[in-house]
Amino acid sequence: MQQTTHQLNIRTSNRGLKEITAEVVDWLSKHSVKTGLLTLFCRHTSASLLIQENADPTVRADLEAYFERIAPEAPGRYLHDDEGPDDMPSHLRTALTQTHLSIPVISGKMALGTWQGIYLFEHRARPHTREIVLHLIGD
Amino acid sequence: MQQTTHQLNIRTSNRGLKEITAEVVDWLSKHSVKTGLLTLFCRHTSASLLIQENADPTVRADLEAYFERIAPEAPGRYLHDDEGPDDMPSHLRTALTQTHLSIPVISGKMALGTWQGIYLFEHRARPHTREIVLHLIGD
Amino acid sequence: MQQTTHQLNIRTSNRGLKEITAEVVDWLSKHSVKTGLLTLFCRHTSASLLIQENADPTVRADLEAYFERIAPEAPGRYLHDDEGPDDMPSHLRTALTQTHLSIPVISGKMALGTWQGIYLFEHRARPHTREIVLHLIGD
Numbered sequence: 001m002q003q004t005t006h007q008l009n010i011r012t013s014n015r016g017l018k019e020i021t022a023e024v025v026d027w028l029s030k031h032s033v034k035t036g037l038l039t040l041f042c043r044h045t046s047a048s049l050l051i052q053e054n055a056d057p058t059v060r061a062d063l064e065a066y067f068e069r070i071a072p073e074a075p076g077r078y079l080h081d082d083e084g085p086d087d088m089p090s091h092l093r094t095a096l097t098q099t100h101l102s103i104p105v106i107s108g109k110m111a112l113g114t115w116q117g118i119y120l121f122e123h124r125a126r127p128h129t130r131e132i133v134l135h136l137i138g139d
Numbered sequence: 140m141q142q143t144t145h146q147l148n149i150r151t152s153n154r155g156l157k158e159i160t161a162e163v164v165d166w167l168s169k170h171s172v173k174t175g176l177l178t179l180f181c182r183h184t185s186a187s188l189l190i191q192e193n194a195d196p197t198v199r200a201d202l203e204a205y206f207e208r209i210a211p212e213a214p215g216r217y218l219h220d221d222e223g224p225d226d227m228p229s230h231l232r233t234a235l236t237q238t239h240l241s242i243p244v245i246s247g248k249m250a251l252g253t254w255q256g257i258y259l260f261e262h263r264a265r266p267h268t269r270e271i272v273l274h275l276i277g278d
Numbered sequence: 279m280q281q282t283t284h285q286l287n288i289r290t291s292n293r294g295l296k297e298i299t300a301e302v303v304d305w306l307s308k309h310s311v312k313t314g315l316l317t318l319f320c321r322h323t324s325a326s327l328l329i330q331e332n333a334d335p336t337v338r339a340d341l342e343a344y345f346e347r348i349a350p351e352a353p354g355r356y357l358h359d360d361e362g363p364d365d366m367p368s369h370l371r372t373a374l375t376q377t378h379l380s381i382p383v384i385s386g387k388m389a390l391g392t393w394q395g396i397y398l399f400e401h402r403a404r405p406h407t408r409e410i411v412l413h414l415i416g417d
Contacts, residue, residue: 201366
């Protein structure tokens with residue numbers, strides 16, 4: 001049994017889902033693990049992780065519009081507003097989605113379904129560099 | 140330390156929560172792992188996983204009604220509508236719940252609380268066969 | 279490779295987020311694991327886990343207010359009401375957040391970001407003792 005860790009630094013440009021599947025596949029392919037568990041951990045509270053459909057890009061547009069609707073910028077509603085109107089909605093969106101994902105590895109590949117991609121969900125309106133820690137255990 | 144993986148294929152009939160605790164317990168009982176970590180991974184973006192109360196079935200009815208209310212079918216609202224009116228709400232419901240669950244194993248059993256059951260949450264209106272990958276590591 | 283498990287028993291006083299980072303750090307520091315994966319599992323369906331901002335306490339107040347708004351007590355709306363008006367909203371809030379968290383361990387410490395804290399999210403209106411199972415694997 002072996003373990004390894006790594007950090008992805010992902011540059012975002014705006015609110016929304018950014019696919020990072022290729023970056024994770026690339027890192028996994030450098031290791032000889034055939035069976036294992038891969039965990040992604042997002043080191044932020046205003047960005048999160050999701051597994052979502054990787055085919056039709058309108059799914060991502062609808063997801064972004066949905067989260068803007070259920071966790072809107074609302075000046076005056078939130079007590080926490082000194083980091084800008086998009087900050088508290090970012091914490092709400094993070095609470096409703098995932099800070100970590102664990103994905104089994106089988107025959108050297110993540111056990112993702114055909115239509116599943118891994119996404120970093122940026123919740124802030126401006127560009128950020130987001131740190132995603134990867135942990136792999138297996139043999 | 141040992142690892143093993145398996146795939147459950149679960150037939151659903153309609154939207155809602157279907158308990159799969161017995162299937163997972165049955166698979167776990169075939170292994171000699173006393174202490175470990177069991178991970179379930181759902182290979183879909185229109186079905187998900189939840190741990191919920193396993194006692195009163197009205198909890199499941201209320202959960203289903205709640206998700207229909209907060210992520211409704213809404214013709215004209217979603218850009219992604221070519222797979223039917225229930226498809227985009229399914230992606231939203233998946234984003235709000237879990238694609239994977241990890242549960243510690245202690246003394247050979249999952250560390251579930253008394254009232255916790257493991258559920259597959261089907262979000263599509265028609266029957267589907269859903270693939271749940273299980274990964275167990277421990278000794 | 280080694281494994282160990284533990285149970286934290288956390289006393290809550292009311293609805294809202296209670297930080298448990300120090301309890302987890304304290305337990306982790308008793309072990310010699312340098313690289314690994316730490317999993318927290320909440321053994322309840324009316325309390326859950328979240329990683330959230332640990333700096334400004336108004337974030338927690340806004341989070342609590344938000345979940346009261348999107349999953350309100352609503353006499354007559356829920357079929358499941360025999361455990362009190364706050365019980366079904368508790369199950370909904372649990373479904374929208376996390377029953378488990380997995381956090382990579384690097385150089386003997388959890389890979390939390392600077393502003394991340396681990397929180398037990400109590401959803402019931404009265405005090406409870408909540409059981410959080412910890413599982414650590416690594417070397």
